[in-house]
Amino acid sequence: xxxxxxxxxxxxxxxxxxxxxxxxxxxxxxxxxxxxxxxxxxxxxxxxxxxxxxxxxxxxxxxxxxxxxxxxxxxxxxxxxxxxxxxxxxxxxxxxxxxxxxxxxxxxxxxxxxxxxxxxxxxxxxxxxxxxxxxxxxxxxxxxxxxxxxxxxxxxxxxxxxxxxxxxxxxxxxxxxxxxxxxxxxxxxxxxxxxxxxxxxxxxxxxxxxxxxxxxxxxxxxxxxxxxxxxxxxxxxxxxxxxxxxxxxxxxxxxxxxxxxxxxxxxxxxxxxxxxxxxxxxxxxxxxxxxxxxxxxxxxxxxxxxxxxxxxxxxxxxxxxxxxxxxxxxxxxxxxxxxxxxxxxxxxxxxxxxxxxxxxxxxxxxxxxxxxxxxxxxxxxxxxxxxxxxxxxxxxxxxxxxxxxxxxxxxxxxxxxxxxxxxxxxxxxxxxxxxxxxxxxxxxxxxxxxxxxxxxxxxxxxxxxxxxxxxxxxxxxxxxxxxxxxxxxxxxxx
Ligand SMILES: Cc1ncc(COP(=O)(O)O)c(C=O)c1O
Numbered sequence: 001x002x003x004x005x006x007x008x009x010x011x012x013x014x015x016x017x018x019x020x021x022x023x024x025x026x027x028x029x030x031x032x033x034x035x036x037x038x039x040x041x042x043x044x045x046x047x048x049x050x051x052x053x054x055x056x057x058x059x060x061x062x063x064x065x066x067x068x069x070x071x072x073x074x075x076x077x078x079x080x081x082x083x084x085x086x087x088x089x090x091x092x093x094x095x096x097x098x099x100x101x102x103x104x105x106x107x108x109x110x111x112x113x114x115x116x117x118x119x120x121x122x123x124x125x126x127x128x129x130x131x132x133x134x135x136x137x138x139x140x141x142x143x144x145x146x147x148x149x150x151x152x153x154x155x156x157x158x159x160x161x162x163x164x165x166x167x168x169x170x171x172x173x174x175x176x177x178x179x180x181x182x183x184x185x186x187x188x189x190x191x192x193x194x195x196x197x198x199x200x201x202x203x204x205x206x207x208x209x210x211x212x213x214x215x216x217x218x219x220x221x222x223x224x225x226x227x228x229x230x231x232x233x234x235x236x237x238x239x240x241x242x243x244x245x246x247x248x249x250x251x252x253x254x255x256x257x258x259x260x261x262x263x264x265x266x267x268x269x270x271x272x273x274x275x276x277x278x279x280x281x282x283x284x285x286x287x288x289x290x291x292x293x294x295x296x297x298x299x300x301x302x303x304x305x306x307x308x309x310x311x312x313x314x315x316x317x318x319x320x321x322x323x324x325x326x327x328x329x330x331x332x333x334x335x336x337x338x339x340x341x342x343x344x345x346x347x348x349x350x351x352x353x354x355x356x357x358x359x360x361x362x363x364x365x366x367x368x369x370x371x372x373x374x375x376x377x378x379x380x381x382x383x384x385x386x387x388x389x390x391x392x393x394x395x396x397x398x399x400x401x402x403x404x405x406x407x408x409x410x411x412x413x414x415x416x417x418x419x420x421x422x423x424x425x426x427x428x429x430x431x432x433x434x435x436x437x438x439x440x441x442x443x444x445x446x447x448x449x450x451x452x453x454x455x456x457x458x459x460x461x462x463x464x465x466x467x468x469x470x471x472x473x474x475x476x477x478x479x480x481x482x483x484x485x486x487x488x489x490x491x492x493x494x
Contacts, residue, residue: 006481007047007049007057008047008481008483010047010049010053010057011047011048011049012048012049013048014048015048015050015053016048016050017049017050017051017053017054018051064464066403066406066408067279067280068080068081068083068276068280069082070406071406071408072407072408072426072430072434072437072438073407073408074361074407074408074410074424074425074426074427074438075408075409075410076221076380076381076382076410076411076414076422076423076424076425077171077219077246077247077380077411077414077423077425078271078277078278078411079246079249079268079271079272079379079425079427080278080408080425081249081271081274081427081428081429082274082427082429083274083275083276083280083334084274084341086337086341087274087275087334087337087338087341088334090337091330091333091334091337092330095110096111096329096330097330099111099329101324101325101326105309105310105311106308109308109309111329112302112308112309114333114336115133115302115309115326115329116302116304116309117336118131118133118332118335118336119131119133119286119302121336121339122267122286122288123288125248125252125253125256125339125347126245126248126257126258126265126288127256127257128257128264128288128289128290129258129288129289129290129291129294130288130289130291130293131286131287131288132144132287132297132298132327133284133286133302133326133327134286134287134298134322134326135284135285135286135287135322135323135327136282136283136284136323136327136328137270137282137283137284137285138173138245138246138266138267138271138283139173139176139177139285140322141245141266141267141268141285141286141287142173142174142177142178142213142242142244142285143180143181143322144287144298144319144322145242145264145265145266145287145289146164146177146178146180146181146211146242147181147319147322148264148287148289148293148296148297148319149181149210149211149242149264150181150210150319151296151317151318151319152293152296153210155295155296155317158238160207160208161207161208161209161210161238161239162182162183162184162208162210163183163184163186163208163209163210164178164183164184164185164186164209164210164211164212165186165187165188165201165204165205165209165211165213165234165239166178166186166187166188166212166213167187167189167190167196167213167214167218168187168188168189168190168415168416168417169190169194169218169219169416169417170213170214170215170219170244170415171219171244171246172414174215174244178213183210186204186209188200188201188204188212190220190417193222193373193375194220194222194372194373194417195218195222195224195225195226196214196224196226196230198226198229198230198233201230201233205233205234205237205239206237207237207238209234209237209239210239210240211234211239211240211241211242212230212234212239212240212241212242213242213244214227214230214241214244215244215246215247216247216251216257216260217247217250217251217377217378217379217380218247219247219414219415220373220377220381220382220417220418221250221358221378221379221380221381221382221425222373222375222377222378223378227260227261228260228261230261231260231261231262232261235261240263240264241261241262242262242263242264242265243257243260243262243264243265244265244266245257245265245266245267245268246266246267246268246271246272247378247379247380248268248271248272249271249272249350249351249427249428250351250354250355250378250379250380251351251378252272252347252348252351253344253345253347253348253349253351254348254351254352257288258288258290263289263290263292263293264287264288264289264290264293265287265288265289266285266286266287266288267285267286267288268283268285269283269284269285269331269332269334269335270282270283270284270331270335273334273338273339274334274335274338275331275335275338281331282328282330282331284327284328284331284332284335286327286332295315295316295317295318296317296318296319297315297318297319298318298319298320298321298322298323299313299315299318299320299321300312300313300326301315302326311326349428350428351379351428352428353428354378354379354426354428355378355379356428357426357428357430358377358378358379358380358381358424358425359377359381360435361381361424361426361435361438361439362381362383362424364435364439365383365424365439365442368442368446369383369384369385369387369388369422369442369446370383370384370385370387371383371384372384372418379425379427380423380424380425381423381424382415382418382421382422382423382424383421383422383424384418384419384420384421384422385397385420385422386419386420388446388449391449391453392453393449393453393456393457394420395412395413395420395421395422396412397449397453397456397457397459398412398422398445398449398456399412399422400456400459400460400467401448401455401459401460402445403459403462404459404460404461404462404463405441407438407441410422410424410425411423411425426438
């Protein structure tokens with residue numbers, strides 16, 4: 001039985017969910033220990049339910065959430081791959097979980113040695129000379145890197161370099177981070193092949209340019225094959241080359257940003273190295289730099305002397321603190337365990353399989369949808385729903401219809417340079433059967449667009465909430481359930 005009523009609507013006066021007998025031992029209730037001045041006069045009107053009602057309610061709610069563990073999740077640019085459960089168990093052992101961040105270094109040598117080992121692995125995988133594991137997400141890694149860039153420019157009295165180049169296909173966090181760090185953003189056009197337009201880049205390079213932010217493969221899933229030339233051009237103009245490593249899943253063991261000419265970069269441990277993310281957990285966005293940028297790394301830096309590992313705060317050129325303590329330890333540990341379990345060969349195979357899966361889907365799906373850049377892709381690819389315009393079907397409709405099949409939609413309307421974009425990233429952890437089922441479903445959706453487009457434009461049909469007005473929801477969000485007598489919809493509370 002699927003009871004979609006909200007918990008307030010299930011309330012029946014007098015129902016209770018506690019069983020403890022009254023105790024003679026003196027005790028304080030929560031309200032007794034809170035300053036009376038800040039207590040509500042009228043207690044909140046909590047729903048009244050039995051224990052089984054509550055358990056069922058939350059169990060049912062949890063099953064409404066789509067995750068990698070209950071269905072295919074080809075959300076382009078997000079690398080929603082399977083996260084091995086053993087990593088959760090190991091990162092949660094009490095020795096790690098209960099380690100207080102302020103414990104003296106000499107009592108945390110084991111954990112510190114693991115962090116040092118992680119930094120070494122990341123250096124080997126990326127070709128960078130030093131890492132900080134502190135940033136808490138990809139975007140935070142970008143911001144940290146841009147602060148490092150600023151500190152470097154200041155150290156060379158080059159503050160006049162105030163502009164950062166960002167390709168038109170870049171992830172939105174790139175220009176956002178550059179703007180937050182106080183840079184002006186200049187967009188570099190894409191060529192007809194979906195790559196950096198070298199001629200346009202040339203016209204933009206001058207003594208105002210601080211850096212070019214680039215991801216390779218780019219967000220169209222295409223490898224920037226002119227990367228050596230791009231690096232030479234940027235360096236010749238006195239700028240630095242920044243690598244957005246969110247797409248590293250495509251190139252591990254095959255090539256390294258450090259060898260391509262990048263000076264600094266971030267990684268998304270929560271994508272490439274299989275730590276849960278999205279609704280599944282926090283992230284980590286370590287930053288790697290070449291030797292000449294080491295002095296600017298955030299405080300503290302993990303160092304070692306004859307007594308063992310310690311936190312080095314004596315770094316006069318550092319950009320300072322960017323995170324409480326030393327980053328998200330549990331995420332770093334999960335990623336370290338993943339790297340150790342896979343080994344060098346395993347990681348290389350991950351990238352080969354991610355690329356193979358994406359190309360398999362690309363070739364199979366291009367018969368139903370437009371493929372704007374028709375060449376081998378890396379770990380992801382972008383289709384366009386433009387060919388369904390005559391049936392008044394859009395990328396959004398396809399995304400919504402996929403929900404009816406228990407599949408998470410692709411990323412849509414990104415990158416911005418593709419009209420009606422649908423960006424798919426199957427990842428290496430999906431098997432051939434899942435990919436084939438998906439191709440079948442996409443074929444069915446294409447056929448529905450041609451034969452009965454209303455099936456798509458009114459989708460989803462099987463989810464608890466069907467089509468919502470997303471613009472209205474964004475402009476006028478209702479984030480709190482309200483009873484009908486306060487203007488809420490009795491059924492949904494919205
Ligand atoms: C290419 C690219 N860069 C940067 C980011 C930002 O990473 P995060 O979401 O961890 O901040 C993403 C995230 O999806 C991405 O795909």
